[in-house]
Amino acid sequence: MGQYIINGGRKLSGEVFINGSKNAALPILSAALINSGENIIHNCPDITDVSLTLEILKDLGCEISREGKTVIVNSKNAEYCGICQDTAGKMRSSILFMGVMLGKWGRSEICRPGGCSIGRRPIDIHLDAMKELGAKIEENDDSICCTAETLTGTSIYLPVASVGATENIMLAAVFAKGRTVIHNAAREPEVVALQDYLKSIGVQVKGAGGQVIFIEGCSKFNDGEYSVIPDRIEAGTFMAAAAMTKGKIFLKNTNWLHMCKTVEIFSNCGCEIKAEKGGIYFKSPRKIKPASVIRTGVYPNFPTDMQPIVMSMLTIAKGTSIIIETMFENRFNHVSELNKMGAKITAQNRVAIVEGVRKLNGASVSATDLRAGAALIAAALGAKGETVVQNSHFVERGYENIDGSLAALGADIKFSPEINV
Structure with missing residues (x-):
């Protein structure tokens, strides 16, 4: 089992190719x-x-x-x-x-x-x-x-x-x-x-x-x-990563029509999003706005796979957000890991309340599933200091060379195939 070692605080910029779904x-x-x-x-x-x-x-x-x-x-x-x-x-x-x-x-x-x-x-x-x-x-x-x-x-x-x-x-x-x-x-x-x-x-x-x-x-x-069509969840992951770092990126090979609800939520949080030929232009706001209520659901509603990833972004929003998970009862496993980084999240049953904090801090955290791993990586990119995200095998199930793609955008991220004990 490998791990990602991330030094946060580096603004993402440039172009990233979104892989097949x-x-x-x-x-x-x-x-x-x-x-x-x-x-x-x-x-x-x-x-x-x-x-x-x-x-x-x-x-x-x-x-x-x-x-x-x-x-x-x-x-x-x-x-x-x-x-x-x-x-x-x-x-x-x-x-x-x-x-x-x-x-x-x-x-x-x-x-x-x-x-x-x-x-x-x-x-x-x-x-x-x-x-x-x-x-x-x-x-x-x-x-x-x-x-x-x-x-x-x-x-x-x-x-x-x-x-x-x-x-x-x-x-x-x-x-x-x-x-x-x-x-x-x-x-x-x-x-x-x-x-x-x-x-x-x-x-x-x-x-x-x-x-x-x-x-x-x-x-x-x-x-x-x-x-194969572009991966709309991978595209949303890079959008969240850019938002966490106050960055601006172009997501090449992205179909915004497949991710309208996700785009709507990012826009409501103050992000600038433009559909352009061949992809999406994304720019983070200076301060992320909270989301009043986000509810997951079957397509075309907000996808449950994006919920942990957007929650990461909302940890540093200026205000309180509410997330209601209607699809899976164990989809808040990442909450305790984000809280280790200084987030202020309370979750009970299928409702999470996210109170935005000024910044996250680096910590040693563990992915519990594929999208939780992506959420922790996004959080680590915006955190102060070093974060180690363990259990990389979850992330590797659904993301191709995510560390390489993020590094090309300016992130300080390294993959280690073995966990140091």
Whole structure:
């Protein structure tokens, strides 16, 4: 387990390239199994979760190669096998192989997925949807087995607009007989990205971005080529980092339309944001304004992944902010770590009250999940003195070379592969 060593107080300036979206790349890579052919995925981030997904594809018999930011997956010789605990236990999104394996081979056996401990993320919605398509489910303490001789298209009504469940249904429905209709579908840009990829291999699918998605079962597919959309959470992370340091940056390869609520909150806090050709110009105010109330929610509302990161910025706002977390019950694990740096945050149940302080101070802190790690890095950049952010493996799940990108903007940040005891 590594750590980031950061000397705060250096103003960020310059241009940063925003990498491809983690949450778009993972389902698209899972979908590369569908066509039994070549899939060229451009702008694919080099992060741990992508590496683990490629390991699963290799175990299934796919040929994998990477050339810079382009990953090539040839699934011509892919064959069924179960997904082992070592891999599934490290990554929540391994569940996305359930739908595509069930549809392609009539069977999927997946160990219960892991990932960040931010709260309950039940997979019952996924399993109920597979049952509606015609699957039989067997569960034990360690694994889930789905089997089906044939999947049949149907109308599926999701009780909540789950991104993972929506994507899993799309991946299975590709192989179902007839039409599948998903009601109350998740509307995230990453769902639209999966639809666009599926279209590239010849699947008839429409409606993503709205609340109803239509998928026609298909038996013939093309080779695929697709460029992954920019990571809207990574873009928001760099915006928060610039705000903490009173900096100004240009975020290249950023689609502001994917992050309207995030942009709105930063603007309300006094930040100057301009959408320009090829990206976003961001400038911090001299003093950050507090946010009266921020409430997380499903897209297009404020994303839960941005909540810890924006909270870091609000620790030095001139006034008091309130954050309501509606998505995950353990999403305030970073509060105690920020308080070690001099923040003044009280959190109870799903409500956090952030009283802005004049400055943060360096401290030794630990990331408890992916976005908590990013939040601590942002806080450290604006803090006085040295901060050590431990548990870098969480951050590496979703950010490609974040220390290098920040250093190029002027930050004093170093990565150490080993923690000094």
